[in-house]
Amino acid sequence: ILNVEQSPQSLHVQEGDSTNFTCSFPSSNFYALHWYRWETAKSPEALFVMTLNGDEKKKGRISATLNTKEGYSYLYIKGSQPEDSATYLCAPSGDSWGKLQFGAGTQVVVTP
């Protein structure tokens, strides 16, 4: 079982502010790193999949970077909006595409 840590556990952001949070995972035996967004009463929704060290992905105001050598990924939200309120999950796969290990998530609350 991989040790996946996400920090902080939760954060409150004012509308319009930018924020970022971290996913840490074992740097050995790395296959891919997934990010998901999970809104209350809905299902997790895929944001990014990254595999290469130095990868950067962007989707609208949300972007992510990956450092496989040191075992971390950052997710950034630029100009946060209330609709960005959700729990953001990271999930590295250490052995294969099929075996994902989810972190506990960072809960983001954006207040107007």
Next chain:
Amino acid sequence: EAQVTQNPRYLITVTGKKLTVTCSQNMNHEYMSWYRQDPGLGLRQIYYSMNVEVTDKGDVPEGYKVSRKEKRNFPLILESPSPNQTSLYFCASSFGDSLNYGYTFGSGTRLTVV
């Protein structure tokens, strides 16, 4: 519409009564997976499948069985449910090794075992 369909959405059952939660996807995905979500523990993988007739254990497989006889279906079977299997269950599917798409999740099944 491309989707993962789980049934039922809600289920209350008694200890020891065998049950099956169905999962079906219409996207021709190779990979399918089952997760359970418990407060404070996050999403934990139960079983996953790489293709028809190919399955492997996740992190919490005890008390569960799966089968993958057809590409689109991946049912989760609880032969003798116990109260500690009360949880929110998600099925998910994905193309293999896709760099552009992660997993598509179903709507979830909330199971209560009394």
